[in-house]
Amino acid sequence: MEMITKAPRGTGDVLPADSHRWQHVEQTCMAIARDFGFKEIRTPVFEHTELFLRSVGETTDVVQKEMYTFEDKGKRSITLRPEGTAGAARLLLESGLYAGALPVKTAYVTSCYRYEKPQAGRLREFHQFGVECFGAASPVADAEIIALADTILKEFKVPDVTLYINSIGCPTCRAEYQKALKAYFEAKKDELCETCRDRLERNPMRILDCKSPVCSEIAKDAPKILDHLCDDCRDHFEAVKACLTAADIPFEIDEGIVRGLDYYTRTVFEFVSSAPVLGSQATVLGGGRYDGLIEELGGPHLPSLGWAMGLERLLIVLDACGYKFPEPPACEVYFAPMGDAAAKACFALANQLRAGGVSAETDIAGRGLKAQMKYADKLGARYVIVVGDNELETGDVVLKEMQTGETSPAKLDESLYTTLYNKALDRQLSGVADLLSEVAE
Ligand code: ATP
């Protein structure tokens, strides 16, 4: 039975009391992205496996160890998306958007699937907010997507987060660099972990991303990519840094950042939190430029870039620093009927109020008054109206404010809408007055 009542390892539910936190985070990210000109896209949870092999890269950990790949009933190899860029790039090609007005700026909230060892901030199903900007070669584009990330993290007041940037060059300068790297690691081959010995042959830059203590210690003294950049790549990197400085976005250079996916070129960056709750899952957001990806997928040469933020990691940090989420809207009015006739009248009236945008509930469990009052309290209903035979007959009811216990008269007809509306307006006005007096102080 446990299989039925326990979700698979590395997955999580969002409970009713928690969903407003997710909505707030997703809506805030999307609204800020919109200010920067990014429009939402939605792509399928699964794609042809080939898409990820081609884009993410065959030598990456994601492809080698982490993908959820299966054969469907039509004998096609299908993979649950491990990240959002490949799907967005496929959408760009399939829709023909690449041939229209450029750049194309997209944003998404997606679930992602990676077979990893679950721990805090590392799941098998996790969620990302991400952006992709297709067809923008200028270093200003790099600075723009970094500024977008910076704006979002500032909006959430994420404390102690540092932006690290690096350039990993283009295929031309990287070929030289890979040679130098290979020579360096070759000399220490015996000390490297087994995976890295394999990486040495296939893709030595991956060693720089290894999380084993021994390999990362060896990697510290490895040749530096920034010493191997070609002139164009160096100019690009200098221009990105100058833009960030012009926009007062602080950053640090970290030549250890190579990113885990093969499609990156030139600028790569990460926003890393020092919140202890994240442990070694400290990278909240990561991204970079991928100038060769669209061509690699059969499209035109189209310099592009993007980033993605792990929403579980963001929420962990927000909780740890006591971020105040806006209160989720509670039930405005609860009708507590006594008897069948009252239940019918309350149902109709609640429906009418909801049509006008006032959240209203009534008894649908056939319970007595005492149980109903308890339930209204749990709901956090602002007002309760008890309706018995007497109230039905006269139409006169009492509006009881649950928090203060204050009561006021009301009518059980269309005028109730106006009464509730005016009360809500009064509350808003007094909220504004409070705010003004706070500002005046
Ligand atoms: P890491 O080095 O932590 O494994 P990554 O380089 O594999 O991260 P990306 O592919 O760049 O991560 O994904 C972007 C963001 O998505 C990460 O910075 C992180 O916030 C989040 N993320 C990645 N993998 C997971 C996961 N398994 N569970 C939760 N969040 C994740």
Ligand code: MG
């Ligand atoms: Mg990873």
